[in-house]
Amino acid sequence: MGVYQRGNVWWYEFVFEGKRIRESSGSTRKEIAERLEWKRFEALNERRHDIVKPAKHKFFGGEGRPKSNVAGGAAKDYLLEMEPHWSPKTRIIHANSLKHLQHHFGKLLLNEISAKDIALYQRDRHREGASNRTINIEVGLVRLVLRKARLWSKIADDVKMLPERSEIGRELSDDEVHRLLAACKASASRSLFPAVLVSIHTGLRSQELRLLRWRQVDLIEGTITVGKSKTAGGEGRIVYLSAAAIKTLKGWRASFPESKPDHAVFPREKYGLRGRKGTFGGQVVPYKTFPDLPVSSFKSAWQSAKKAAGVECRWHDLRHSTASRLAAGGATDQTLQALLGWMSPKMIERYSHVRSEAKRRAVAVFDAKPKKRRSPQKSPQGTRKAQPAIQ
Numbered sequence: 001m002g003v004y005q006r007g008n009v010w011w012y013e014f015v016f017e018g019k020r021i022r023e024s025s026g027s028t029r030k031e032i033a034e035r036l037e038w039k040r041f042e043a044l045n046e047r048r049h050d051i052v053k054p055a056k057h058k059f060f061g062g063e064g065r066p067k068s069n070v071a072g073g074a075a076k077d078y079l080l081e082m083e084p085h086w087s088p089k090t091r092i093i094h095a096n097s098l099k100h101l102q103h104h105f106g107k108l109l110l111n112e113i114s115a116k117d118i119a120l121y122q123r124d125r126h127r128e129g130a131s132n133r134t135i136n137i138e139v140g141l142v143r144l145v146l147r148k149a150r151l152w153s154k155i156a157d158d159v160k161m162l163p164e165r166s167e168i169g170r171e172l173s174d175d176e177v178h179r180l181l182a183a184c185k186a187s188a189s190r191s192l193f194p195a196v197l198v199s200i201h202t203g204l205r206s207q208e209l210r211l212l213r214w215r216q217v218d219l220i221e222g223t224i225t226v227g228k229s230k231t232a233g234g235e236g237r238i239v240y241l242s243a244a245a246i247k248t249l250k251g252w253r254a255s256f257p258e259s260k261p262d263h264a265v266f267p268r269e270k271y272g273l274r275g276r277k278g279t280f281g282g283q284v285v286p287y288k289t290f291p292d293l294p295v296s297s298f299k300s301a302w303q304s305a306k307k308a309a310g311v312e313c314r315w316h317d318l319r320h321s322t323a324s325r326l327a328a329g330g331a332t333d334q335t336l337q338a339l340l341g342w343m344s345p346k347m348i349e350r351y352s353h354v355r356s357e358a359k360r361r362a363v364a365v366f367d368a369k370p371k372k373r374r375s376p377q378k379s380p381q382g383t384r385k386a387q388p389a390i391q
Contacts (some may be wrong), residue, residue: 003033012037016044060113060145061106064246074110078145089207097138100125105142110149115158118142122162132162169320176311177321183309188284189301191266194252196305196318201245203322203340205229206315211294214253215261222246226341236339256291264294327351 003025010033013022021040025033058074075098081318083091104121105113118139125135139161146152172180177200184193208226216225222241229235241249241380253259256267269286302315323340331339335347 003030003037005030012040014041016041041071041357045278055149057110057112057149059106060110060142061102072147073106074143075105075145078148093137094141097141100130100138110146110151113142113146113151113155113293115155118155118159128163133164134159136164169317170313171320171324172313172317173309176309176313179309180305180311180313183305183311184301186308187301187305188271189250189298190255190286191295192298192301192305193268194248194304195298197248198241198245198321199315199318201242202239203319203326205234205319205341206298208234210266210298212265213261214259214263214265217249217265219246219250219253229341237338237341239339256289259291263291266295267291267297268293323347323351328357 001009002014005011006024008028010025010027010030011022012025012033013020014037015021021044023040025036027033029037058077061073062076079091079094079098086094101121104124105117108117115365122135122139125138126132130138143152143156143159146155181193181197181200184196187193195209198204199206202209202224204212204224204226208229211228212224213227216227218224219241224239224241226234226237226239229237249265249371254266258261268290270288271284272287274285275282300317306312319340323336326336326339333351336348336351
């Protein structure tokens with residue numbers, strides 16, 4: 001073994017198992033070349049004897065322990081790596097998941113995370129009120145990070161995901177719709193009522209409705225051209241508006257006399273309390289509107305309206321209510337798909353059943369037995385007294 005200089009760069013050379021190894025250190029310093037020579041020899045020797053050094057695992061969150069070997073942690077590194085391949089919605093979902101995961105897993109090395117740790121996390125999040133679906137999404141991020149590090153297979157068999165709701169949704173009754181719309185109309189969020197009514201009358205998905213621009217709404221023809229959608233089949237479809245939806249949207253647009261085609265139908269707004277200074281009470285009103293930005297979420301106002309109405313449902317149930325009413329009215333599968341966009345076979349099967357029930361009720365009129373009328377025992381003529389003959 002030895003090192004030598006060629007020009008300004010130092011090289012090292014040695015023989016390993018009868019093979020001459022001659023490589024450049026890439027450095028102009030002799031001590032570095034000697035160190036690299038010995039490191040190269042050790043690596044070859046370990047490979048020959050099948051010696052594997054333990055991997056240096058990263059911390060999940062990269063914080064909480066001194067001298068962490070990664071600033072952002074393995075989870076944040078993974079999010080940055082996958083960012084170009086994910087949709088904006090997916091990036092937001094995983095970023096929100098990481099906020100919850102940091103508290104439980106941030107101080108653990110990846111190889112320290114066990115199935116028990118995940119089970120405890122599921123329990124704690126459940127106590128915090130998170131849904132099974134939300135918890136599964138968060139645990140799913142842990143799975144992705146560990147799979148990237150080739151560690152998931154060690155605990156996969158012992159990790160149990162939580163059961164999720166399998167039903168595709170439910171139809172709201174007429175009374176529930178009435179109470180819900182009344183609560184939305186009384187909401188401090190002035191955009192909630194028109195948004196919910198249009199959703200019920202069109203079956204638009206939450207994102208399709210939230211991202212709507214006025215250029216997509218034709219109040220003369222009574223149509224909405226759907227923009228970005230969950231599926232390719234849903235994007236660009238034409239949805240027809242009911243007379244009530246047209247009237248509501250016209251009234252809503254009148255609230256923005258300077259609205260332009262590119263402005264959001266449901267813009268982001270800031271709300272404040274208008275009342276006498278130094279007193280409680282008053283009226284919650286919008287004091288600033290951002291016409292170019294769509295509302296980020298109806299969540300807070302929606303939850304309050306449901307509570308006030310005494311109706312337990314999801315926003316997506318409004319879409320199912322639309323589909324159920326259209327199916328009961330005799331709409332074909334093709335019509336449902338044209339108006340609502342892509343629908344799963346399970347949904348089509350459900351609404352086909354609704355449509356069949358409506359038809360069955362319609363033809364049942366022929367099976368109804370006519371009610372028997374009670375005939376008088378004596379005819380009216382028989383009850384009259386005989387009149388004397390006219391002379």
